Amino acid sequence: MRYRRLGSSDLEVSEIALGSWLTYGGGVEREQAAACVERAFELGITFIDTANVYASGGAEELLGELLASRPRDSYVLATKLYFPMSDSDRGLSREQVFKQIDASLARLGTDYVDLYQCHRYDKETPLEETMEALTEVVRQGKARYLGFSEWTADQIQAALDLTGVEKLVSSQPQYSLLYRELERDVIPLCAANGISQIVWSPLAQGVLTGKYLPGATPPPDSRAASERMGGMIDRFMGDDVLEAVQRLRPIADGLGITLAQLALAWVLREQNVASAIVGASPAGAGRGERGGLGDRARRRDAGRDRRGSGRPGRLGRRWRKSAFGPRAAPLGVFARGASAPADAPLAPDIRSGASRGTRRGG
Numbered sequence: 164m165r166y167r168r169l170g171s172s173d174l175e176v177s178e179i180a181l182g183s184w185l186t187y188g189g190g191v192e193r194e195q196a197a198a199c200v201e202r203a204f205e206l207g208i209t210f211i212d213t214a215n216v217y218a219s220g221g222a223e224e225l226l227g228e229l230l231a232s233r234p235r236d237s238y239v240l241a242t243k244l245y246f247p248m249s250d251s252d253r254g255l256s257r258e259q260v261f262k263q264i265d266a267s268l269a270r271l272g273t274d275y276v277d278l279y280q281c282h283r284y285d286k287e288t289p290l291e292e293t294m295e296a297l298t299e300v301v302r303q304g305k306a307r308y309l310g311f312s313e314w315t316a317d318q319i320q321a322a323l324d325l326t327g328v329e330k331l332v333s334s335q336p337q338y339s340l341l342y343r344e345l346e347r348d349v350i351p352l353c354a355a356n357g358i359s360q361i362v363w364s365p366l367a368q369g370v371l372t373g374k375y376l377p378g379a380t381p382p383p384d385s386r387a388a389s390e391r392m393g394g395m396i397d398r399f400m401g402d403d404v405l406e407a408v409q410r411l412r413p414i415a416d417g418l419g420i421t422l423a424q425l426a427l428a429w430v431l432r433e434q435n436v437a438s439a440i441v442g443a444s445p446a447g448a449g450r451g452e453r454g455g456l457g458d459r460a461r462r463r464d465a466g467r468d469r470r471g472s473g474r475p476g477r478l479g480r481r482w483r484k485s486a487f488g489p490r491a492a493p494l495g496v497f498a499r500g501a502s503a504p505a506d507a508p509l510a511p512d513i514r515s516g517a518s519r520g521t522r523r524g525g
Contacts, residue, residue, distance in 0.1 A: 164177050164178065164179065164206060164207025164208060165177075165178050166178065166209075167359070167437045167438065168359075168437070169239075169278070169308070169332055169333055169359050169361075169437045169438075170308075170331075170332030170333055170353075170357045170358045170359040170437070171330065171332055171357030171358075172307070172308045172332040172333075174239055174277055174278070174307070174308065174332075175239075176209070176210040176239050176361075176437055176438045177207060177208045177209045177210045177239075177438060178431055178437075178438055178439065179206075179208050179210075179427070179438065179439055179440075179441055180208065180210035180211065180212050180241075180361060180438040180439065180440045180441070181199070181200065181203045181208050181210070181211050181212070181440070181441065181442075182212050182213075182363065182440040182441060182442040183211075183212065183213040183214075183217055183222040183225075183226060183442065184213075184214070184217050184222075184363070184442060193225065196225055196229065197229055200226075200229045200230070204233075204238075209237065209238045209239060210238070210239045210241070210438050211226060211230070211238055211239070211240050211241065212241045212242075212335075212361065212363075212440050213226055213240075213241070213242050213243075213271075214242055214243035214244070214246075214280075214282055215242060215243065215244050215246075215248060215263055215266065215267050215270075216243075216245075216246040216247070216248060216282070219248070220248070220266070220270050223242060223267055223270035223271050224270045224271075226240075226271060227270055227271040227272035227273070228272070230271075230272075230273075231272055235273060239277045239278070240271065240273065240276050240277050240278070241276060241277060241278035241279075241280060241310070241333075241361075242267050242271065242276050242278075242279065242280070243279070243280040243281065243282040243312060243335075244259065244260065244263040244264070244267070244279075244280075244281065244282060245281055245282035245283045245285060246282055246283070248263070248266075254285045254287060254288055255281055255285035255288050255292075255293040255296075256285075256288045256292065256293070256296075257292050257293075257295070257296040260293065260296035260297055260300060261296065261299075261300070264276075264279065264300050264305050264306065265305075268305060274304070274305070275304055275305050275306060275307060276305070276306050276307070277306075277307045277308065278306070278307065278308050278309070278310050278332075278333060279297065279300060279301075279305075279306035279308075279309055279310070280309070280310040280311055280312055280333065280335060281293065281297075281309075281310070281311040281312065281314070282312050282313075283312060283313055283314075284311070284313075284314050284315070284318045290318075290321055290322060290325070291325060294322060294325055294328040294329075295327075295328060297309050297328070297329065298327075298328045298329045301329045302329075308329075308332045308333070309329050309330075309331050309332065309333075310331055310332060310333030310334065310335060310358075310361070311331060311333070311334060311335070312334070312335035312336065312363075313335070313336055313337070314334065314349075315349070316348040316349050316352050319331070319334070319349065319352055319353065319356075319358070320352065323356055330357070331358055332357065332358060332359065333358060333359050333360070333361050333437070334349065334353050334358050334359070334360050334361070335360070335361045335362070335363055335440075336349060336360060336362060336363070337362070337363055337364050338360065338362035338363075338364075338365060338430060338436070339362070339364055339365050339366065339367045339371060339426060339430065340367070340371055340411070340426055340429055340430075341367045341370065341371065341404065341408075342364070342367065345360070350433065350435050353435055354434070354435045359435060359436070359437035359438075360433070360435050360436045360437065361436075361437055361438050361439075361440060362430055362436055362438075362439050362440065363440045364440075365426060365427055365430040365439040365440070365441070366423055366426050366427070366441065367426075370404065370405070370408060371408060371411075371422060371423065371425075371426035372421070372422055372423040372426075373408060373409065373411075373412060373421075373422035373423075375405055375408075376405060376409070377402040377405040377406045377409070378402060408422070411425060427439055427441075
């Protein structure tokens with residue numbers, strides 16, 4: 164496992180982060196969750212991402228239990244706020260910032276989080292109010308650094324223009340071979356202002372593992388077959404998308420890696436990406452995603468080291484020649500779902516792990 168600096172902070176995060184959306188405290192049994200966390204640490208994954216809304220606080224509670232025996236400085240812990248925790252508790256108002264950080268810390272069983280993130284932008288609360296409250300949270304020692312998820316470039320710039328508040332060090336967007344919206348303006352703006360990307364769904368809900376085949380029924384133990392965890396995968400399950408994913412297989416085979424490793428290596432080729440969040444469910448699932456990523460793929464590609472050499476390796480050359488490369492014309496099949504608003508209301512059942520048909524995550 165390799166580690167990267169998170170924006171302008173002094174946090175070093177593992178290139179792969181362990182996520183808990185739709186899984187821990189919800190779609191995955193406690194024993195499996197415990198095994199996954201244990202395996203993550205064995206692999207050198209020390210970055211844990213969660214949110215207050217995941218399983219209505221259940222994910223934070225479970226992680227609090229599973230991390231209790233580990234030294235607090237042995238991992239980087241991130242959580243978020245914004246989405247409803249009750250009929251009256253949602254958003255980024257001053258009141259909610261103070262209320263939700265205390266509730267998250269209690270569930271996590273810790274005195275502070277390393278990164279406190281706005282899960283979405285709150286259009287109903289003045290940005291100044293939110294940032295001033297978050298600044299107090301940092302200065303009270305309850306959070307070390309601040310970040311956000313799914314903000315537009317204009318919203319990020321507005322926060323950067325504020326004075327007298329703590330600076331943002333991270334952005335958590337959806338980013339994968341099948342979803343590349345942030346390349347247009349978010350990455351350039353963040354890179355110029357000391358803000359790193361922590362990307363969610365780098366495997367496009369598992370589609371980029373290649374496990375789903377065109378015209379075939381999803382495996383019974385897969386996310387696509389789960390009513391509780393399969394809500395966001397539908398837009399990637401068209402045969403046109405699945406056929407396109409299978410066309411990546413020769414590239415992965417030529418590099419001696421899996422499709423999942425190829426997808427993660429592609430995301431991590433971007434120097435502004437500090438970490439890619441994966442959500443493993445059965446124990447050992449992380450082996451297929453992380454296993455070999457830091458050695459075989461890195462040696463075969465050598466596209467950049469921890470500091471970023473910027474020189475394209477074998478993966479980079481092959482990628483630019485493929486139909487999926489950055490200079491290729493945008494493919495319509497990859498735009499499905501791209502226009503859903505980032506602040507669309509949270510479906511009530513996502514808090515219990517059920518979210519079919521809604522755009523949520525990260």
